[in-house]
Amino acid sequence: MPTSADAIWQSIAETPRPTLTQLFASDPDRLAMLSHRIAICGTDMLFDLSKTHLDAGLVELFGELAQTMHLAGMRDQFLSGAKINTSEDRASEHPAERGMGAADAVEQAAALHHRMAALVEAVDEGTFGEIKHILHIGIGGSALGPKLVIDALCRDSDRYDVAVVANVDGEALSEAVAKFDPAKTLVAIASKTFTTTETLMNANSAIEWLREGGVDDPFGQLVALTAAPDKAAEWGIDETRILPFAESVGGRYSVWSSIGFPVAMALGNEGFAAFRAGALAMDEHFATAPWERNMPVLAAFADLYYAQARGCQTRAVFAYDERLRLLPSYLQQLEMESNGKQVMRDGTALNRPSAPITWGGVGTDAQHAVFQLLHQGTHLVPVEFIAARLAAHEFDEAHHQALLTNCFAQGAALMQGKASEDPQRTYPGDRPSATILLDSVDPASLGALLAFYEHRTFANAMLLGINPFDQFGVELGKEIAKSMDDRQSGEFDPSTSALIEAAGL
Numbered sequence: 001m002p003t004s005a006d007a008i009w010q011s012i013a014e015t016p017r018p019t020l021t022q023l024f025a026s027d028p029d030r031l032a033m034l035s036h037r038i039a040i041c042g043t044d045m046l047f048d049l050s051k052t053h054l055d056a057g058l059v060e061l062f063g064e065l066a067q068t069m070h071l072a073g074m075r076d077q078f079l080s081g082a083k084i085n086t087s088e089d090r091a092s093e094h095p096a097e098r099g100m101g102a103a104d105a106v107e108q109a110a111a112l113h114h115r116m117a118a119l120v121e122a123v124d125e126g127t128f129g130e131i132k133h134i135l136h137i138g139i140g141g142s143a144l145g146p147k148l149v150i151d152a153l154c155r156d157s158d159r160y161d162v163a164v165v166a167n168v169d170g171e172a173l174s175e176a177v178a179k180f181d182p183a184k185t186l187v188a189i190a191s192k193t194f195t196t197t198e199t200l201m202n203a204n205s206a207i208e209w210l211r212e213g214g215v216d217d218p219f220g221q222l223v224a225l226t227a228a229p230d231k232a233a234e235w236g237i238d239e240t241r242i243l244p245f246a247e248s249v250g251g252r253y254s255v256w257s258s259i260g261f262p263v264a265m266a267l268g269n270e271g272f273a274a275f276r277a278g279a280l281a282m283d284e285h286f287a288t289a290p291w292e293r294n295m296p297v298l299a300a301f302a303d304l305y306y307a308q309a310r311g312c313q314t315r316a317v318f319a320y321d322e323r324l325r326l327l328p329s330y331l332q333q334l335e336m337e338s339n340g341k342q343v344m345r346d347g348t349a350l351n352r353p354s355a356p357i358t359w360g361g362v363g364t365d366a367q368h369a370v371f372q373l374l375h376q377g378t379h380l381v382p383v384e385f386i387a388a389r390l391a392a393h394e395f396d397e398a399h400h401q402a403l404l405t406n407c408f409a410q411g412a413a414l415m416q417g418k419a420s421e422d423p424q425r426t427y428p429g430d431r432p433s434a435t436i437l438l439d440s441v442d443p444a445s446l447g448a449l450l451a452f453y454e455h456r457t458f459a460n461a462m463l464l465g466i467n468p469f470d471q472f473g474v475e476l477g478k479e480i481a482k483s484m485d486d487r488q489s490g491e492f493d494p495s496t497s498a499l500i501e502a503a504g505l
């Protein structure tokens, strides 16, 4: 009979706790066990988890937990398009956008990609007149992915300027359109549901801006990216410019679908295909590698060890690469919206911490701001560093060397610490970190990196027994905001009513 999850968690909690330095000293094979290279479309990605407290015993215990929680079976179901999002009775088929999944889903995704590529070409060829700017309007999963990927990969692109507008605050739209010529702007309205208030309000204002800018037929410059094509059509968007994607692709997993249209515009169709190919290479790794060498799963073991056995309430991600500066905010949605849950898949209480809080920043900036707490604060924070071996900028290579040495020095310092007679100057050390080193920040590597995080989030969820694919927690606030907009203010608590009154609403 398989051991119960509670018994395994108990064993994990009771596992002896040698320091990281002791772990390295006692096992000459530690690096080989926990640091792995994965080949991705002709480049290499290095995942070094050796500065975490995982050891052979813990990996074995987590392997038992994986068995008890049916991780392999759940992964196979997920990757074959079964309805694993049980609370919403649907599959989760973002891997089909990259080419992995049920044959019909893969085929359908390929056809939709074909259609999107044709629209990109049509814009390139001037079918819409001279287009120079793309105004992408969307929020949450319909914004964060495109924003990150464009910021990371399209800095030198001379194709189109893209602005991503999410916030309902008019300042966001105002800032974005300030640089754009209405006559030369294509507006992409990105919304899976095509009902999101912020997005539709921004879209209406963008139409107004086009009209006021002298565009006679603003609707002729609109494109919709959505899983609800009928709603987009009702809204007035021409069917030829609606790029649909499957309902079974979740919002925070949708950058691979037509939500990635502005990426394809800025990067070109080939670049967008390479981005998806990189993700597919990671899908294949996740689908086949044994747990002890399966990087998304091994990383999830470490995540769970810190959150469950060591009481860590947060985890910090630092991109030592300016091009990846938006990665922490992308991961905040991916990890916290997926795994910030209070119940298991069957609705019973999750009697343990769910996802830690993801936060982070950019190196080296963050070293001069928040690293004090990481080195000497009383919170234990597992840290993750992401860097790339090669730079792309034109300045002296000393910049990149300094960036990488700083990155590696921080990991070493967190682990080794430093003794001192003076308590103020003592570094306790034994603080964990993981490092991911890409060859370069290119479409395939970034695709693989984001797929790695998706699968790690999935593995965390399966090992806890929760559903990472719904997000009911975001609904209540929307409902209350709506009832406020509808002026039902009498129903609110005294504090809220007083705020409404003070703001003159």
Ligand SMILES: O=P(O)(O)OC[C@H]1O[C@H](O)[C@H](O)[C@@H](O)[C@@H]1O
Binding pocket: 139, 140, 141, 142, 190, 191, 192, 193, 194, 195, 196, 199, 251, 252, 337, 471, 474
């Ligand atoms: O793409 P949309 O349907 O407009 O949704 C945009 C976002 O809003 C919701 O509230 C969810 O929390 C997100 O997961 C989603 O990505």
